[in-house]
Amino acid sequence: MEGVNRMHPYLSIEGIARHYGSRTVFRDLWFGVERGEFVCLIGHSGCGKTTILNILAGLESPDEGALVMDGREITGPSLDRAVIFQSHALYPWLTARENVGFALRSRHPSWSKAEIDDRAQAALELVGLKDAALQKPRELSGGMKQRVGIARALSLKPAMLLMDEPFSALDALTRGTLQDEVVSLVGGGRQTAFMITHDVDEAILLADRILLMTNGPEARLAEIIINPLPRPRDRANLHRQPGYYALRNHIVDFLVTRSRLLAGTRPDGWTGRNVPAISTFDTPHSLEIISP
Amino acid sequence: MMQGRHPNWAAPILSAVILVLFLAAWQLAVHDTSPTAGMDPEYAKLMGAAANTGKSAIPTPWDVAVKLWEAVRHPFYDHGPNDKGLGIQLGYSLLRVLLGFGLAAIVAIPAGFLIGMSPLAGAALNPFIQVLKPVSPLAWMPLALYTIKDSNISAIFVIFICAIWPMLMNTAFGVAGVRREWLNVARTLEVSAWRRAIHVILPAAAPTIFTGMRISIGIAWLVIVAAEMLVGGTGIGYFVWNQWNNLSLADIMLGILLIGLVGMALDRLLGLAASAVTWRE
Ligand SMILES: Nc1ncnc2c1ncn2[C@@H]1O[C@H](COP(=O)(O)OP(=O)(O)OP(=O)(O)O)[C@@H](O)[C@H]1O
Ligand SMILES: [Mg+2]
Numbered sequence: 001m002e003g004v005n006r007m008h009p010y011l012s013i014e015g016i017a018r019h020y021g022s023r024t025v026f027r028d029l030w031f032g033v034e035r036g037e038f039v040c041l042i043g044h045s046g047c048g049k050t051t052i053l054n055i056l057a058g059l060e061s062p063d064e065g066a067l068v069m070d071g072r073e074i075t076g077p078s079l080d081r082a083v084i085f086q087s088h089a090l091y092p093w094l095t096a097r098e099n100v101g102f103a104l105r106s107r108h109p110s111w112s113k114a115e116i117d118d119r120a121q122a123a124l125e126l127v128g129l130k131d132a133a134l135q136k137p138r139e140l141s142g143g144m145k146q147r148v149g150i151a152r153a154l155s156l157k158p159a160m161l162l163m164d165e166p167f168s169a170l171d172a173l174t175r176g177t178l179q180d181e182v183v184s185l186v187g188g189g190r191q192t193a194f195m196i197t198h199d200v201d202e203a204i205l206l207a208d209r210i211l212l213m214t215n216g217p218e219a220r221l222a223e224i225i226i227n228p229l230p231r232p233r234d235r236a237n238l239h240r241q242p243g244y245y246a247l248r249n250h251i252v253d254f255l256v257t258r259s260r261l262l263a264g265t266r267p268d269g270w271t272g273r274n275v276p277a278i279s280t281f282d283t284p285h286s287l288e289i290i291s292p
Numbered sequence: 293m294m295q296g297r298h299p300n301w302a303a304p305i306l307s308a309v310i311l312v313l314f315l316a317a318w319q320l321a322v323h324d325t326s327p328t329a330g331m332d333p334e335y336a337k338l339m340g341a342a343a344n345t346g347k348s349a350i351p352t353p354w355d356v357a358v359k360l361w362e363a364v365r366h367p368f369y370d371h372g373p374n375d376k377g378l379g380i381q382l383g384y385s386l387l388r389v390l391l392g393f394g395l396a397a398i399v400a401i402p403a404g405f406l407i408g409m410s411p412l413a414g415a416a417l418n419p420f421i422q423v424l425k426p427v428s429p430l431a432w433m434p435l436a437l438y439t440i441k442d443s444n445i446s447a448i449f450v451i452f453i454c455a456i457w458p459m460l461m462n463t464a465f466g467v468a469g470v471r472r473e474w475l476n477v478a479r480t481l482e483v484s485a486w487r488r489a490i491h492v493i494l495p496a497a498a499p500t501i502f503t504g505m506r507i508s509i510g511i512a513w514l515v516i517v518a519a520e521m522l523v524g525g526t527g528i529g530y531f532v533w534n535q536w537n538n539l540s541l542a543d544i545m546l547g548i549l550l551i552g553l554v555g556m557a558l559d560r561l562l563g564l565a566a567s568a569v570t571w572r573e
Contacts, residue, residue, distance in 0.1 A: 059476055077480045089473040093495045093571035102491065106481035138573050156481075 008071075010035040010192060011056070011160060015272060016065035018051050025051060026219040027064065028272030031211060033160070036189035040203040041196050042251065043213030044259055049196045053164045056194060057083050070159070079107055082158035084166045088145040090137040096148045097121060097133040103152045123155035124148070127181060143174035150178075154185060161186060163195040167202070179205055180235055188231055200251045204244070205233055212254050215263040220272065222262050225251065226279040246281035315353045322350040351542035359546045374534060376526070378546070382554060384526040388444070388519075389512045389558075392451025396508065400456045401501060404463025405489065408497070414464060421460065429454030429515045433522055443523035447516070454515045455508040462504025466497030495571070502566035509562055513555045528554075 009032025017027035025048040033039050043049055054060040056067065058077040067074040069081075082103075090099045100120035104111070111119075124133050127147040137145055146166060153161060167175040179202055186193055187206065197203050203210045210225040229241050238244060367379025407414040429450045436446035470493050478488045520529025528551055535543035 057476075057480055059479060077482060079480075079482050081480070083476075083480045085473055085477070087473060089477050091474060091477075091492070091495070092573045093498075093569075103481050106483055136571070138571075 009033060010037075010070060011194075012068045013052075013056070014066050014068065016052075016055060016062035016067065018048055018055075019063050024218050025216050026213070029065070029221060030272045031221060031224070031275070033192060033194055035192055037208045038187070038191075038193045038195070038206055039209050039211065040207035041194070041211045041213065042198070042200070042203055042255065043219065044215050044255070047213045047216040047219035049213070050164055053083075053162055053194070053196055057081055057162050059083075079156055080159040082153035082156045082161055084146075084149050084153045084161065084163040086165045086168060088137070088142075088149040090145055090148055090152075092137050095134050095136055096124060096129060096140065096144075096151075099137070099148055100124060100152045100155050104155055107156050119155060120151075123151040126154070126185065127151045141174075143170055143178060146170060146178060147181075150182070150185070159192060161191055161193040161195075163193065165196050165198060168198060175199075175202075176235060182206060183233065183235070187233075200248055200255070201235075201238070203251070204229065204247060205235055205238055210251065212251065212259070214259050214265075218264050220266070221275045222258065223254065224275050224277045226277055228279055228281075243281065250278075250281040318353050322352055349539075349541065351545065355542040356545045356549070359542045360549070363546060363550075373525070376531075378528070378531065378550060381526060381528045381531045382550060385516050385520060385528045386554070388448050388527065389451055389509070389516050392448045392516075393455045393509055393512050395448075396452045396455035396512075397459055397505065399452075400459035400504075400508075401463050404460045404501075404504075405467050405493070407460070407464040408467025408469075409493075411468075414468070421457070425457045425461075429511075430518055430522070433519065437523075443525065447519045447523050447527075450519045451512045451516060455512045458507035458511065459501070459504040462507070463497065463501045466500030466504075467493055469500070470496040495569070498569040499566065499571070502562065502569060506559060506562040506566060509558050510555065513551075513558055517551060 011033040013029060013031050016029050018025040019027075029052070031039075041049055041052065051060065055062050056074070058074050058081065061075075074081075090096075091102065094102060097117065097120045100123050101116045104116050104119055104123075108116070121130075121133055124130065124147075127150055129144060129147055129151065132140055132144055132148075137148070140148065146169075149166070167178050170178065183206065185191075193206075195203075195206065204227065207227050210227060211221055212223045212225065213219050214222045225247070228243050228247065229238070233241075363378040367377045369375075369377040370380060407417055432450055432453050433446060436449045437443060440446045440449060474492055474496055475488070478492045483492070516527065517529035517532065520527035521533040524530050524533070528547060532544055532547040532551075535541075535547065
């Protein structure tokens with residue numbers, strides 16, 4: 001975390017919590033996202049990831065704590081925080097271009113229809129859907145639908161991009177292609193982004209920092225991984241990068257054992273505001289995972 | 293495995309065969325050359341002329357076909373209150389149905405929207421809807437005649453009151469069932485309430501709303517015949533009732549046939565409209 005202003009990150013999550021009755025899904029959650037940074041959140045099913053993303057989007061409000069973006073508290077959804085939904089969430093009665101146009105119209109109410117169409121078409125071309133613009137979602141494959149969702153979000157030129165497991169419903173091949181596209185479209189510090197994922201390689205490819213959450217209930221941030229792999233990153237050669245396996249094993253090890261062991265615990269001296277940040281990964285326990 | 297696979301022409305041919313069989317059975321059943329033979333003498337006396345001329349009182353398919361041909365040739369003649377062309381009578385009925393149905397749609401769709409969007413409004417209005425919905429529309433007739441006084445408007449009111457419930461329920465159901473993620477998209481785009489209603493909720497709920505409209509128009513067409521029998525004057529329902537007074541069974545059967553055909557056409561029309569707004573995923 002050296003070198004960044006810890007007092008005022010661009011987006012600051014300050015002690016948020018979610019309770020259902022007496023059951024606490026997570027609490028005392030603090031982290032920040034810097035301008036231009038790509039942050040991934042990894043955790044097991046049910047630890048509250050979607051809830052956190054919805055809170056960041058302003059679709060839900062936290063039971064405790066607050067969120068501050070660019071000096072202002074987040075109180076509801078905003079065009080500045082575009083969401084790419086896991087289930088693409090396209091309107092089936094609109095064509096691909098109209099779906100993007102619907103978002104553009106919200107951003108630019110004064111634009112003419114022709115202007116909206118042109119920009120929507122351009123946004124679709126950016127994600128390789130030049131020829132599918134006039135098709136309805138049901139005529140598109142899962143990957144194409146997700147691309148329309150990406151085009152819709154990016155066309156807004158949002159200050160921040162929020163993604164809830166955007167590729168988890170896709171087959172591995174399509175997922176890889178889309179990850180490459182996300183790298184080229186939003187990688188390299190041009191777009192502030194927060195993404196939830198189950199996929200360790202996806203996080204390593206895309207993220208500047210990876211937040212690891214323990215299992216719920218009472219989930220908490222256990223570690224913040226500072227991704228040491230240099231940019232630009234290339235999916236095909238990622239595994240040849242020095243340090244890749246140590247990093248990967250550290251995260252897998254966390255997901256396989258430590259996320260469970262740490263669940264519900266609060267180690268001495270641990271506070272939600274003081275989560276350990278880790279950037280070197282040749283610890284012995286990560287080597288154990290390699291051997292079998 | 294092969295079930296459900298048949299050539300396109302098979303069903304129409306089969307329909308034609310069934311029709312021919314039905315007409316033949318009808319003809320055989322009613323065409324009795326020696327009707328009084330073996331007939332209860334009391335009954336024969338009652339049947340009077342029909343029995344003595346050797347013809348059943350029930351018309352043959354041919355009699356009905358002749359009536360139909362006359363009606364098709366002169367649909368719009370008007371020879372006073374008890375003798376109008378069937379085109380005119382159907383026109384009156386359709387006009388009443390469309391007025392009552394249209395008014396019902398104007399009330400039911402916005403009201404259904406509010407109920408669907410607000411769980412509180414839905415819960416508060418639900419008991420009233422549950423009580424009013426099962427009331428036979430004809431039970432409203434005396435009340436309507438008393439308060440409105442005009443029999444024509446009373447008939448339209450009865451159509452209105454019977455057409456409103458399916459549209460109201462379906463609109464509320466469709467609006468309440470709009471997928472959360474679609475609403476969330478609109479929320480993250482900061483879409484205004486009005487734009488959300490028109491561009492998200494309405495298209496999302498349109499298939500359900502149209503299903504309600506289709507049910508409503510079917511009920512309205514069922515009810516108009518009964519309503520016109522009660523209020524009299526004009527309309528296909530009145531026509532059938534009038535022919536009953538004339539003991540003209542052939543005209544009654546013609547009326548039944550036309551009621552069925554027009555009802556089917558109304559249903560088809562709304563079905564077409566529904567498929568135009570129905571989206572698939
Ligand atoms: N309405 C609710 N009532 C009670 N508990 C709820 C409710 N909604 C969510 N939860 C609980 O909150 C927890 C967090 O849910 P959330 O959807 O955020 O999990 P997640 O980490 O996104 O899981 P996944 O990886 O499966 O998507 C879950 O354990 C869930 O059971
Ligand atoms: Mg989730």
